[in-house]
Amino acid sequence: MQEYQDNPRLHLVRGEGSWLIDGEGRRYLDGNASVWTNVHGHNDPDLNRALREQAEQVAHVTLLGLNHPVATELAEDLAGLTGGALPRCLFTDNGSNAVEVALKLSFQYWQLVGQPARRGVISMEGAYHGDTFGTMAVGDRSEFHRRFNPWLFAAQTFPAPTHSECAGQVARSDATASLAALRAILERDGPTTACLILEPRVQGAAGMVQQPAGFVKAVTELCRRHDVHLILDEVFTGFGRLGALTSAETEGVVPDFLCLAKGLAAGYLPLAATLTSEKVYEAFLGAFSEGKTFFHGHTFSGNPLGCAVARASLCKLKPMLASGQVAERAALLGSEMEAAFAGHVHVCTFRQLGLTGSVEFKPAAADCWPTDTRAGYRVALAARRHGLVIRPLGDSILFVPPISIQADEVKHLVHAVRLAMDEVLPQLKAD
Numbered sequence: 001m002q003e004y005q006d007n008p009r010l011h012l013v014r015g016e017g018s019w020l021i022d023g024e025g026r027r028y029l030d031g032n033a034s035v036w037t038n039v040h041g042h043n044d045p046d047l048n049r050a051l052r053e054q055a056e057q058v059a060h061v062t063l064l065g066l067n068h069p070v071a072t073e074l075a076e077d078l079a080g081l082t083g084g085a086l087p088r089c090l091f092t093d094n095g096s097n098a099v100e101v102a103l104k105l106s107f108q109y110w111q112l113v114g115q116p117a118r119r120g121v122i123s124m125e126g127a128y129h130g131d132t133f134g135t136m137a138v139g140d141r142s143e144f145h146r147r148f149n150p151w152l153f154a155a156q157t158f159p160a161p162t163h164s165e166c167a168g169q170v171a172r173s174d175a176t177a178s179l180a181a182l183r184a185i186l187e188r189d190g191p192t193t194a195c196l197i198l199e200p201r202v203q204g205a206a207g208m209v210q211q212p213a214g215f216v217k218a219v220t221e222l223c224r225r226h227d228v229h230l231i232l233d234e235v236f237t238g239f240g241r242l243g244a245l246t247s248a249e250t251e252g253v254v255p256d257f258l259c260l261a262k263g264l265a266a267g268y269l270p271l272a273a274t275l276t277s278e279k280v281y282e283a284f285l286g287a288f289s290e291g292k293t294f295f296h297g298h299t300f301s302g303n304p305l306g307c308a309v310a311r312a313s314l315c316k317l318k319p320m321l322a323s324g325q326v327a328e329r330a331a332l333l334g335s336e337m338e339a340a341f342a343g344h345v346h347v348c349t350f351r352q353l354g355l356t357g358s359v360e361f362k363p364a365a366a367d368c369w370p371t372d373t374r375a376g377y378r379v380a381l382a383a384r385r386h387g388l389v390i391r392p393l394g395d396s397i398l399f400v401p402p403i404s405i406q407a408d409e410v411k412h413l414v415h416a417v418r419l420a421m422d423e424v425l426p427q428l429k430a431d
């Protein structure tokens with residue numbers, strides 16, 4: 001807040017495609033896709049229409065004991081994402097809640113089927129699954145959440161694989177140690193483990209940290225061998241971010257729980273969903289006195305406005321992905337990053353997969369800057385002068401544009417970061 005207070009505040013009053021516009025009419029490319037949510041750009045006429053039409057019917061109906069048709073229709077659309085393998089859907093209103101629901105469902109499921117000893121949870125180092133207590137417990141316990149450690153339940157972690165690619169060129173890749181560590185945990189603790197949670201292919205908040213193709217499948221097979229639920233957190237990776245509707249589809253796996261949010265309602269409204277199988281669903285059926293009820297409901301779960309926009313978004317997104325447009329833009333993002341950052345004196349590493357990317361900065365003649373230098377933050381502030389809003393992470397910048405970004409906008413995105421870093425980084429003192 002001190003930094004926010006001390007620096008110019010930017011109020012954005014309007015959106016148009018990939019652009020956000022401030023009160024003085026200045027235009028900024030949305031390089032952060034409004035916190036990784038935006039799919040079709042801002043102020044999209046089709047999504048606006050869907051929103052208006054639903055608002056004229058009803059703006060909110062609770063899903064606690066009632067329903068509305070658009071939630072049912074959207075649940076059917078979402079079941080199609082896994083070819084019907086996960087036909088059951090519990091709606092919530094943000095990514096953290098989608099994950100909380102999956103964790104709680106898994107925990108309760110094992111009690112309901114007479115295996116209460118299965119209560120452990122495994123996650124991968126560097127994971128970020130949200131800011132609520134359950135999601136903090138299964139997330140990395142470093143900077144974001146360390147303070148809350150004493151209040152968090154225990155979770156086991158296994159190391160992330162090393163993998164880095166940009167524009168399809170793999171710089172380094174090794175998943176052996178990661179999978180061996182996971183195998184050892186499961187061989188020891190499999191019978192007391194309820195679930196494993198993973199952000200497939202890219203850990204966004206860790207800094208777009210990548211896993212090699214095939215890694216998710218290997219993790220899935222290990223979970224299956226030990227009868228451990230697999231929760232895929234596709235809050236970030238879903239809805240075109242990595243070029244397909246889900247990474248589960250690309251990797252050829254079906255998890256036990258699939259968590260969706262962010263791009264689900266295309267950046268218009270807070271909406272999330274946790275998908276699961278018929279087998280899990282049926283374990284929760286029974287007379288009230290049997291105590292099988294899953295007590296988890298949020299006031300705005302499955303809000304009809306969000307559901308209507310989500311249906312309209314899916315309708316537009318499927319042909320966009322099939323046309324190859326997103327794959328083309330992703331390749332362009334990679335080649336532009338390569339051209340702008342390879343060999344740069346202030347770049348220690350950069351990577352890209354789909355429409356995700358990261359560039360990490362370093363001083364020219366030292367390992368790192370003092371913590372309060374805030375190199376990434378300063379570059380992000382300078383980028384505004386070059387018509388770009390973008391998020392830093394430590395001494396890095398994260399590239400997450402709207403899925404519908406145009407080719408000239410991809411070039412603007414990378415060029416503006418390059419201009420901003422060349423302006424800011426040579427001025428920073430490394431001691």
Ligand SMILES: Cc1ncc(COP(=O)(O)O)c(C=O)c1O
Nearest residue numbers: 094095096128129130204235236
């Ligand atoms: C992979 C992943 N899971 C969960 C979340 C939490 O989502 P929300 O901020 O909607 O609670 C995020 C947010 O960035 C995320 O990247």
